Amino acid sequence: MAIYENREAFIPYRRIDIIELCLQDGCLNAVDIEKFKDFCQILAAYYHFRFHKTLEIIKDNYVPFNPSADVQSLNEPTFDQYDAMESKVVDSFHYILERANYIPLPELIVKQALNKKSLIDLKTQVDFEDFERFFCYYQGETTNTVLFKKLFFWQKEKIIETFERIVLLIKFKEVAYFRKKKIKIEELNFTPGKMYVYFYKNIPKLDIDLLFPNVVTSMTWKDRLLFGIPAIGAAIPLLLKALPNLLLLIAAILLVFNAKSLLISLGLVVEQYKSQNVMPILVAALSLAIALGGFAVQQYNNYKNKKIKFQKDVTDTLFFKNLANNTSVFQMLMDIAEEQECKEIILVYYHLLTSQIPLNPQQLDSRIESWMEKKVGIKINFDIHGPLNNLEEIRGKVLGNRKEVDNISEIPLLTYDRQGFCHVLSLDDAKTVIDYVWDNAFQYNGIAL
Structure with missing residues (x-):
């Protein structure tokens, strides 16, 4: 069994497509085709039931941690x-993501990505000390070439690594922690003590920081210079132009406070400013206020426009790439995990059923990987142990005469011989075993079939 570092176990096709690929092989006759479809149908129903129980566990326990809950406990x-x-909740989160063939992303890797410059021209900071728990999973890692504008018409190509899907679970510390940091709770973008779960698509590694609720954004030094230098350049001629009016206003103020000595030290003629009437002084003060006020408003509008542009960039990254939040994330992941589990079992059962020679787990793993590459042109690192264990755990009775049910032992869908080769039940017996398991999922009447 080969191990590939750059391959994932995720199967990016629907369950119905995998079933159709199996049937296209022509290894099953018309009768067995219908039996195989029936087997896949009842298998899917059984696993839907199993994962539904996990979802109910999450729903029952996530209520006090859900920041957007519309119900509450009595x-x-x-x-x-x-x-x-x-x-x-956390254990179930790990369980369904592992079943969905998602890959854990260590916190150290996430922090390293945060230290690199984002695609959006923003300076960002995330305080991991705010988190009581933090987990990140991803599926699908691709690379894209992006053109960056450098100076004027000069563009530079850059290769960007992107996660096709990424899931975050963040549990914030309680209120006391943030109060100790002298932070106003009402000004936070999140609720302390709550558990936030996010599901996004097509997120560049360099933009992971924007996914965190406690991210702090600010302008880069480049933007500060581009914003500050023109402001200083515009302010200098304005101040020179307003200087006479400014001197007149200062002199009038000094005269009001009887500061003649200060006027003389500044080289101003006291009698000249005494002879001035009030109107020129008021005009000077008004024109100075208008000039400086207009300049301040203009710079504030420039700052607001820059801030709006940043917010739009962040919104484009988050809003249009968001798949689900909080409770809905668990529901979506449950469906993905259920599909992945069924697809793996179907592939294992089909290849053992149709193989002309006995196969051990390593041979079966290689056979399925080669078959997938041949059929659809994708290379996967098939997780053979999970579906083999699942098939072995599904146990039921193959009933001949129902009166003899008590004397019949339960048998698994998959067994191993002494040489380590895998063997599965025939289609008829496999359908009967799963049907038996399904019929005995509840025994409220106290009667087992």
Whole structure:
């Protein structure tokens, strides 16, 4: 069984497409084709039921941590219950992402990506100390070539690494932590103590920082210079032009406060300013206020326009690439995990059923990977152990005469012989076993088939 560093276990095709690919091989006759479809149908129903139980566990325990919850518990959980509920949500989160063939992204890798310059021309900062828990998973890593504008018409190509899908779970620390930091709770973009879950698509590695609720953005030094230098350049001629009016206003103020000595030290003629009537002084003050006020308004508008542009860039990154938030993330991931689990089992069962020679796990793994590459041209690192374990765990009774049900032992869908080769039940027996498991999922009447 080969191990590939740059391949993923994720199968990027629908379950119905995988079934159709199997049937296109021509290894099953018309009768077996219908039986195989029936097997896949009941298998999907069984796993839908299994994953639904996991979803119910999450729904029951996520309520006190959900920042957008529209329901609440009748009784507040105790501290012990609170911790237990949090652990159940986190454990379920890991479980469904592993079943969905998503890859964990270590916190160290995320921090390294944050230290690099973002695609959006912003300076960003994320305080990981705000997090009580933080987990990140991704699926699909691709590279794209992007053109960056450098100076005037000069453009530079840059290769950007992108995550096709990325999932974040962030549990913030409680209110006391932020109060200790002298932070106003009402000014935060998040609620302390809550658990935020995000699901995004096509996010460049350099833009991961924008996904965090506590990200702080500011202008880069380049933008500050581009904003500040023109402002200084425009301010100098304005001040020179307004200087006479400014001197007149200063002199009038000094005279009001009887500061003749200061006027003389500045080289101003006291009698000249005494002979001035009030109107020129008022005109000077008004024109100075208009000039400086207009300049201030212009610079403030420039700053606001720059800020709006930054906000638009961030919105384009987040809004149009957001797939789900909080509770809806768990629901979407549950569906993905269910599909992945079924597709893997179907592939394993089909290839063992149609193989002319016995196969051990390593041979079966290589066979499926080669088959997928031949059929659809993709290279995957098939996770053979998961579906083999699942097939072995599905146990039921192949019933001949229902009166003899108590004397019949449960048998698994998959077994191993002494040489380590894998064997699966026939289509008829496999359908019967899963049907038995399905019929006995609930036994409220106390009767087992």
